[in-house]
Amino acid sequence: MRSKVESYMKENGLIEHGDTVVVGVSGGADSMALLALLVDIQKDFALKVVAAHLNHQLRPGDCDRDEALVENYCRKNRIPFENKRVNIKERANESNQSVELTGRAQRYDFYEEVCRKWKGSKIATAHHEDDQIETIMMRIIKGTGVKGLMGISNKRDRRIIRPLLACRKSEIVDYCEKNEIPYREDHTNYETEFLRNKIRLNIIPEIEKINPSFGEELLHLSEIAGEYEAFVQEQVQGVLQEIKGKEKIAFESLRKEKPIVRKMVLLSKLQESYGNLLISYSVFAKINQLLEQEGNTTWSLDIGEGIVLQRVYDFVKWSKREEKVRTKYFEYEWIEGKEQVFPRIGWFIRTDVEENTKTIKSFAKSNEKYLDYDKIIRIEEKMIIRQRKPGDRIQLVGRKSHKKAKDYFIDRKIPKEDRDRTPVFIVGETIAFIPHIGVSEKFKVDQNTKRILKIRYKDCRRV
Incomplete structure (x- = not known):
């Protein structure tokens, strides 16, 4: 598996000579394998590897044992170790978000903190091909477009890398067993109240009874979607170069384009403002309907994730939804x-x-x-x-x-x-x-x- 991951990183430009890599390590097989693998190749690439563990305190006792396993492994192998404890449930209640979204946000915030402390150049997470399959399935179920079918990218924001996207889960577990790398099982991975778990445990096994190669076929679809996306993006770049505003586009310049170009231009500008945002087909269909309306010079549409798209006369604008408070009489x-x-x-x-x-x-x-x-x-x-x-x-x-x-x-x-x-x-x-x-x-x-x-x-x- 080492040579496979090493080749994947070189081909996709994930690692550069002399990088300081912060590895997100939960204590599970995936992240422990990633940590061990990067430590194994660090001399060849002159890497500095730092382990970062966030104790989210969701599983009393188990979370502390996860933390202890990672800390002991790092101490034994002389790997710099950083950890932090955050009560994710409390944070989720405060922010009125799901536990999953809050946990993800807190993890990446912590990784960025560690990066700043160690002057890191990369953050490595342990997403693998099975995660990719599950992610694409989730997006199909919720509703998505071609970009959503691409799944998880192997590199994001020039800093976050995912070297294990070349590997299946079974390969990773075998790597841990053969190299005596310790890891812990998270029992919540078997609780089907979460959509991802339900897809992994119930839906995919049923589909594989019909097509045993379903996972591989979905990964091929992801590659095809990536090729299509790259082609369309080339066509859209010409339009984007004419748009100067960061949070608005001239209404007529957007309306005159074909629906697919409108969609890609808007998505590009929204992601420029809000990161890796995904918008469903039904929302884009509504946007196109509004763009085609005659005489309606003002409208507002909630497009999800707290973002509002508005037409204000000659412009289409977007902003985070805020509670509207009428200016008090003065x-x-x-x-x-x-x-x-x-x-x-x-x-x-x-x-x-x-x-x-x-x-x-x-x-x-x-x-x-x-x-x-x-x-x-x-x-x-x-x-x-x-x-x-x-x-x-x-x-x-x-x-x-x-x-x-x-x-x-x-x-x-x-x-x-x-x-x-x-x-x-x-x-x-x-x-x-x-x-x-x-x-x-x-x-x-x-x-x-x-x-x-x-x-x-x-x-x-x-x-």
């Missing part, structure tokens, strides 16, 4: 000649009174607006900055009638989450100015204006 005094910063709504505002000149309007910037100050003070009422209210209306400069502020927000394609934060400038009972919308006809600067009120403003959250 009302501030409008103070002349002073910079006002409002952290709660994310706006900066400054108003100054200046003498009017014929050229002053020609120098106006995009974040500046001018109002007739004399018209404002003639009203002799309080000036405030407040949140929009239902029914707010404004007659813009040059318009003959009033129109709802809400309709202007929609026309200007201002996202819903930004509308409640946008300050509305009020003189008495009249709306004088709304950023993104414009100035009221009542307070416009004209040829008779002697003094102007210059308003400078900035929405700091939209920069």
Whole structure:
């Protein structure tokens, strides 16, 4: 098995001369075999091998015995050993995630910690071909695409490597027995409440009664899927090079592509943001349906794993789902000649009174607006900055009638989450100015204006 794994690592560029490899070791046959094998070849590759064991405290007594076995083996063979104890059930309850997902996240976080401590260049985990078969089966059952059929990659993020993906479980156990490598059995591997165990213990044996070579055929399918994926990715790269945004894509640039290209582009961008994310066929079908809709300029879709895909007018965006909290009502005094910063709504505002000149309007910037100050003070009422209210209306400069502020927000394609934060400038009972919308006809600067009120403003959250 040593020569097989060594060749596999060389062919796939998993190990480089002089690497420091952190090996995730649970105490089971797979990880103990991987640790022993890497120690066996470390002189040939000038490797530094470090064992990392996470005691997840899920099996009282057994977990401590697992830890002791790994620690004793490392001490006997002079292998650097790092361990950590984490109550996975408690962490799972705190994060509202499954025990499996929490355990996986905690393990990889710990491996990264050890990597930083030892200046490691690789993290090796003991996934093997049987794990690959089970993973592909799980994805088929849950619903997946071609990329999901590829299964577990032998290398991820240039750091995580899986050298035993060249071996079957039976080979690994034989290697341990022949080389007298100690290991422990995890009895939870035989509990069918977990889907992976149910597939391994119940479903695959039944399928193998029909086709004894089922496992090998599924591995071949994984290879074919990988070849197909590589070809499609080449076609998609041209589209991706035109996309500059990290968390958004122009709606029309996505819509014009064929469904398979849309899918691959979106998946690539989502994985860029959130790692090895998988999305089911049914979710992509819904996305395509939304992209084809006419006239619907805003929509939102939960695509799983806490991620929301949205169309916001001209863009498709994605973000982690957060509890939406409506901006509480705000009302501030409008103070002349002073910079006002409002952290709660994310706006900066400054108003100054200046003498009017014929050229002053020609120098106006995009974040500046001018109002007739004399018209404002003639009203002799309080000036405030407040949140929009239902029914707010404004007659813009040059318009003959009033129109709802809400309709202007929609026309200007201002996202819903930004509308409640946008300050509305009020003189008495009249709306004088709304950023993104414009100035009221009542307070416009004209040829008779002697003094102007210059308003400078900035929405700091939209920069």
